[in-house]
Amino acid sequence: MSKVHNFSAGPSILNQDVIKKASEAVTNFNDLNLSILEISHRSKDFVAVMDNAVALVKEILNVPEGYSVLFLQGGASTGFLATILNFMSKDGTGAYLNTGAWSKKALQEAKKLGNLNMVASSEDNNFNYIPKVYPISTNDDYLHITTNNTIFGTQIKKLPVSRIPIIADMSSDIFSRKINVSDYAMIYAGAQKNLGPAGTTLYIVKDSLLGKNDRTIPTMLDLSVHADKGSMFNTPPVYPIYVSMLTLEWLKANGGIEWIERVNNEKAALLYNEIDNNPLFEGTAAKEDRSNMNVTFVLTDESKKEQFDQLWNEAGISGINGHRSVGGYRASIYNAMPIESIQVLVDTMKKLNS
Amino acid sequence: MSKVHNFSAGPSILNQDVIKKASEAVTNFNDLNLSILEISHRSKDFVAVMDNAVALVKEILNVPEGYSVLFLQGGASTGFLATILNFMSKDGTGAYLNTGAWSKKALQEAKKLGNLNMVASSEDNNFNYIPKVYPISTNDDYLHITTNNTIFGTQIKKLPVSRIPIIADMSSDIFSRKINVSDYAMIYAGAQKNLGPAGTTLYIVKDSLLGKNDRTIPTMLDLSVHADKGSMFNTPPVYPIYVSMLTLEWLKANGGIEWIERVNNEKAALLYNEIDNNPLFEGTAAKEDRSNMNVTFVLTDESKKEQFDQLWNEAGISGINGHRSVGGYRASIYNAMPIESIQVLVDTMKKLNS
Numbered sequence: 001m002s003k004v005h006n007f008s009a010g011p012s013i014l015n016q017d018v019i020k021k022a023s024e025a026v027t028n029f030n031d032l033n034l035s036i037l038e039i040s041h042r043s044k045d046f047v048a049v050m051d052n053a054v055a056l057v058k059e060i061l062n063v064p065e066g067y068s069v070l071f072l073q074g075g076a077s078t079g080f081l082a083t084i085l086n087f088m089s090k091d092g093t094g095a096y097l098n099t100g101a102w103s104k105k106a107l108q109e110a111k112k113l114g115n116l117n118m119v120a121s122s123e124d125n126n127f128n129y130i131p132k133v134y135p136i137s138t139n140d141d142y143l144h145i146t147t148n149n150t151i152f153g154t155q156i157k158k159l160p161v162s163r164i165p166i167i168a169d170m171s172s173d174i175f176s177r178k179i180n181v182s183d184y185a186m187i188y189a190g191a192q193k194n195l196g197p198a199g200t201t202l203y204i205v206k207d208s209l210l211g212k213n214d215r216t217i218p219t220m221l222d223l224s225v226h227a228d229k230g231s232m233f234n235t236p237p238v239y240p241i242y243v244s245m246l247t248l249e250w251l252k253a254n255g256g257i258e259w260i261e262r263v264n265n266e267k268a269a270l271l272y273n274e275i276d277n278n279p280l281f282e283g284t285a286a287k288e289d290r291s292n293m294n295v296t297f298v299l300t301d302e303s304k305k306e307q308f309d310q311l312w313n314e315a316g317i318s319g320i321n322g323h324r325s326v327g328g329y330r331a332s333i334y335n336a337m338p339i340e341s342i343q344v345l346v347d348t349m350k351k352l353n354s
Numbered sequence: 355m356s357k358v359h360n361f362s363a364g365p366s367i368l369n370q371d372v373i374k375k376a377s378e379a380v381t382n383f384n385d386l387n388l389s390i391l392e393i394s395h396r397s398k399d400f401v402a403v404m405d406n407a408v409a410l411v412k413e414i415l416n417v418p419e420g421y422s423v424l425f426l427q428g429g430a431s432t433g434f435l436a437t438i439l440n441f442m443s444k445d446g447t448g449a450y451l452n453t454g455a456w457s458k459k460a461l462q463e464a465k466k467l468g469n470l471n472m473v474a475s476s477e478d479n480n481f482n483y484i485p486k487v488y489p490i491s492t493n494d495d496y497l498h499i500t501t502n503n504t505i506f507g508t509q510i511k512k513l514p515v516s517r518i519p520i521i522a523d524m525s526s527d528i529f530s531r532k533i534n535v536s537d538y539a540m541i542y543a544g545a546q547k548n549l550g551p552a553g554t555t556l557y558i559v560k561d562s563l564l565g566k567n568d569r570t571i572p573t574m575l576d577l578s579v580h581a582d583k584g585s586m587f588n589t590p591p592v593y594p595i596y597v598s599m600l601t602l603e604w605l606k607a608n609g610g611i612e613w614i615e616r617v618n619n620e621k622a623a624l625l626y627n628e629i630d631n632n633p634l635f636e637g638t639a640a641k642e643d644r645s646n647m648n649v650t651f652v653l654t655d656e657s658k659k660e661q662f663d664q665l666w667n668e669a670g671i672s673g674i675n676g677h678r679s680v681g682g683y684r685a686s687i688y689n690a691m692p693i694e695s696i697q698v699l700v701d702t703m704k705k706l707n708s
Contacts, residue, residue, distance in 0.1 A: 004387050008394045011592060019389045023380035027373060033358050035373045037551035037597060040362045040673060073427040073553070074574060077588040081572045109573060192589055197391035199427070199553045199591035218435045219463060220428060234431040235546055237553035238365060239593060243391060319394060 005341035008319030009150055009294060009332040010172065011192040018246045018336075025242060036242055041235050049242050050231060056248035060256050063181045063204060068227035070203040071241045076171045078221075079188035079201060080106040081113075083167050085217045086210065086224075087185065088114045088141050095119045095140040095164065099156070100127045100149030101325065102169060107144070119143070126326070127152040129286035136162050142185060148173035150193075151323040153285040153296030153330065159183055165209065173293050174202065175251060176335055177261040185209050186223075193293070194335045196244030199237045251335065260335050267339050268292040271331060274346045280304060280354055284326055298328030308352050315348045317341075359695040362673030363504055363648060363686040364526065365546040372600045372690075379596060390596055395589050403596050404585060410602035414610050417535045417558060422581040424557040425595045430456065430525045432575075433542035433555060434463040437521050439571045440564065440578075441496050441539065442468045449473050449494040449518065453510070454481045454503030455679065456523060461498070473497065480680070481506040483640035490516050496539060502527035504547075505677040507639040507650030507684065513537055519563065527647050528556065529605060530689055531615045539563050540577075547647070548689045550598030553591045605689065614689050621693050622646040625685060628700045634658060634708055638680055652682030662706050669702045671695075 006013040014022075029036035030045050039046055054069045063069060072078075083106070088094045094114060096107035098121035110116045117140050120131035127149060136143055142165045148155045150172045159166065165185030174189040181187065186205040192198040203223060210224040219225055225233050251260060272290060275281045275297045284296040299305060312320060322328040333342055360367040368376075383390035384399050393400055408423045417423060426432075437460070442448045448468060450461035452475035464470045471494050474485035481503060490497055496519045502509045504526045513520065519539030528543040535541065540559040546552040557577060564578040573579055579587050605614060626644060629635045629651045638650040653659060666674060676682040687696055 006388060006392060008392065008397075011394060011589065012392060014389060014392045019381060019391065022389075022391065023377050026377035026380060034360060034672075035368060035376075037373065037376065038360060038362065038366055038368045040365060041552065043362075073429070073432075073591075075427070075588045078427075078574045081574055105573075113570065113572060190589060197593055198395065198589045199594060216467065218467060219459075220432045220435055234429045235365065235544060235552045237427075237591060237594065239551055240553060240591065318388075 003316055005315070005317045005344050006319055007317060007331045007333070007337070007341075007345070009323075009330060010334075011198045012332055012334050013336045014197070014243070014247065015250050015336045018243065018250050021246050022243045037239060039238075041232065041238055046238060049245050050236065053241055053245035053248060054230075056245065056252060057202065057204070060175065060248060060252055061179065061181055061204070066207050067181060068203075068205050068207055070205065070223065070226050070231045071200045071236060071244070072203060072226055072231060073199070073201065073237055075201055076102065076169050076188060076190045077105065079169060079203070080109040082188070082203070082221050082223060083142070083144060083186065084110055084113050085215055085221050086213055087165065087167060088213070088215075090214050092141040093117050093139065095136060095143045097131065097134070097143065097145045097160070098123060099130055099146055099154060100152045102149070102171070103146040106146065106169060110144075127154065128284055130154050130156055130289040136160065136164060138163050140164055142167050145169070148291050148293050150294050150332070151325060153283070153291045153294045153326075154289040155291035155293065157289065173291070175257070175260065176264050176293055178257050191240060191244050193332075196247050197240050199240035200244060202244075247336075263339070264292045264333075264335065267333050267337065267342050268295065270339065270342050270346060271295050271333065274349050278349055280352050281349060284328065293332065293334055295331045295333060296322060296326055296328065298322075304352060311348045311351055312345070315344050317345060317348065320345075357670055359669070359671045359698050360673055361671060361685045361687070361691070361695075361699070363677075363684060364688075365552045366686055366688050367690045368551070368597070368601065369604050369690045372597065372604050375600050376597045391593060393592075395586065395592055400592060403599050404590065407595055407599035407602060408584075410599065410606060411556065411558070414529065414602060414606055415533065415535055415558070420561050421535060422557070422559050422561055424559065424577065424580050425554050425585045425590060425598070426557060426580055427553070427555065427591055429555055430523050430542060430544045431459065433523060433557070434460040435467075436542070436557070436575050436577060437496070437498060437540065438464055438467050439569055439575050440567055441519065441521060442567070442569075443495055444568050446495040447471050447493065449490060449497045451485065451488070451497065451499045451514070452477060453484055453500055453508060454506045456503070456525070457500040460500065460523060464498075481508065482638055484508050484510055484643040490514065490518060492517050494518055496521050499523070502645050502647050504648050504686070505679060505684075507637070507645045507648045507680075508643040509645035509647065511643065527645070529611070529614065530618050530647055532611050545594060545598050550601050551594050553594035554598060556598075601690075617693070618646045618687075618689065621687050621691065621696050622649065624693065624696050624700060625649050625687065628703050632703055634706050635703060638682065647686060647688055649685045649687060650676060650680055650682065652676075658706060665702050665705055666699070669698050671699060671702065674699075
């Protein structure tokens with residue numbers, strides 16, 4: 001079969017070497033003559049996987065001392081809840097920046113379970129920009145942000161200056177660019193974009209902030225419990241963590257964050273350049289807030305839709321339809337997406353006749 | 355390499371055909387030329403997996419109308435919490451039967467977040483039996499039971515007669531024997547014993563009981579939300595669900611529950627027979643409560659330990675050390691364990707010199 005250019009928004013493309021190793025481990029893991037799917041999570045072979053995955057996160061993101069790296073379950077949607085239970089005091093308030101569908105889900109949960117202070121929102125313009133000037137009250141327990149907005153194709157380029165702890169949902173741009181972990185009280189991210197397959201969620205959390213909330217925290221949502229047990233309080237999602245470890249090994253071997261940030265900048269520039277120079281297309285996000293992960297664009301002439309859809313289908317492109325709330329197209333160009341696939345998309349855009 | 359006889363308590367042995375298909379799907383799923391790890395959970399190919407997995411559960415367990423079958427995340431430990439939030443009213447009480455380490459964790463969570471009524475406990479004798487006579491108050495919201503106790507090797511053979519809804523943690527014996535789903539308000543089970551790899555948790559829940567509790571339920575723990583969205587409220591753990599589907603296909607193709615119950619009875623009888631007839635071994639659980647899934651036994655003469663450990667190691671047996679709270683040995687003989695492997699263990703036990 002010919003190559004598929006997989007622009008899916010997530011679960012999304014993984015590196016081919018990672019996939020090959022991931023497949024092999026299902027039949028024979030570490031030459032044990034056992035599948036990784038059927039070994040105990042307490043076995044030394046899996047404990048080594050967990051330790052290695054944690055060490056790689058720390059190395060690649062330069063995580064300072066005093067932070068725990070956890071691989072848990074439940075997706076970012078559970079992260080919304082973990083944020084509230086671990087960081088919002090019983091009578092306290094969480095400050096939220098509303099930059100898209102996922103931000104909104106996070107803040108709705110805060111409203112449901114506590115008090116919400118929405119510091120700013122770009123919903124007035126269908127979330128096509130990132131609000132930049134807004135007050136942050138030191139009365140609030142934390143500021144919650146979504147660093148990349150998958151659906152709307154925007155990304156926070158500059159972290160707000162905040163005197164309260166910042167908690168960031170980085171599900172769709174973690175490991176795509178340099179970050180300064182010490183700027184955050186907590187970072188959480190569903191694995192299924194830049195880290196691995198669906199089924200595990202990464203937390204990077206400042207230890208000194210845990211165990212201090214006055215809420216009754218259910219055990220499975222208490223991050224101090226998971227930190228104390230090294231993500232092994234209960235059976236972890238073994239295989240998603242293993243594939244995440246392989247992805248982190250791939251990232252490290254190729255040059256880590258400096259390398260991938262440079263590559264991601266090149267990849268995004270290639271596609272945005274075509275969008276800006278081809279009169280048949282236009283981007284939907286404010287230029288200064290454009291995401292390097294999810295590139296959203298529409299046709300300037302809707303009558304060309306059938307022709308364009310046929311062209312990209314023929315080119316082997318998949319997963320490029322925009323989310324229903326934006327329409328048009330969305331090219332998700334996560335870490336594992338090769339620039340060659342983006343070139344195929346750009347060439348296809350050039351082929352569209354005006 | 356020679357065959358490994360994998361008696362691990364969980365994550366545990368899977369059928370070899372399942373493993374082969376599971377490995378292939380990682381490189382090329384459904385001939386899409388894409389890995390199952392990198393496709394969208396909204397793609398028609400994965401939606402078909404989810405639909406098939408749910409249909410197989412319903413068929414194999416003969417699930418009546420009015421129950422939802424869900425594949426969620428978080429393990430049985432999250433099931434403890436989902437039980438309380440969805441079924442224990444704000445001022446209500448949960449009744450719990452305490453038959454082992456996992457029962458105890460479930461009831462401790464109830465104590466933490468509400469009111470606990472422990473109807474009976476076998477902790478007085480290190481959980482080596484199942485309490486059978488105890489009052490069940492109709493003032494309590496539900497009765498929670500753990501049908502099989504992995505660590506202690508006991509299993510509930512006869513469901514208590516209860517006028518309040520029964521909620522069962524069946525993590526370690528679901529799909530091993532016939533059950534009458536309509537006897538339960540909810541059944542939940544971590545996949546990693548009889549169903550698939552670690553990373554997904556099965557819920558079978560009576561729809562008419564959902565959405566009626568007076569607690570504020572966080573979205574991700576509200577089973578009515580997941581039931582409404584067919585386990586697709588957020589990104590599901592794609593691969594663990596896929597491998598579970600394969601396991602269910604294997605079970606159905608071989609004859610379903612009737613077949614596996616008969617095989618499990620034969621397998622357990624083979625091993626218990628040796629334990630009862632070999633003077634060098636004795637079982638730790640009360641005979642009438644012995645588990646067909648986890649067979650716990652000790653040496654009658656501890657001085658034989660070194661010799662026995664060497665014998666089973668040489669025979670290619672793995673994962674047979676008992677849990678530290680019982681000591682001795684534990685042979686977990688879940689559905690996928692072939693009787694040939696149990697015969698190897700029995701032969702090894704016979705080889706031990708008196």
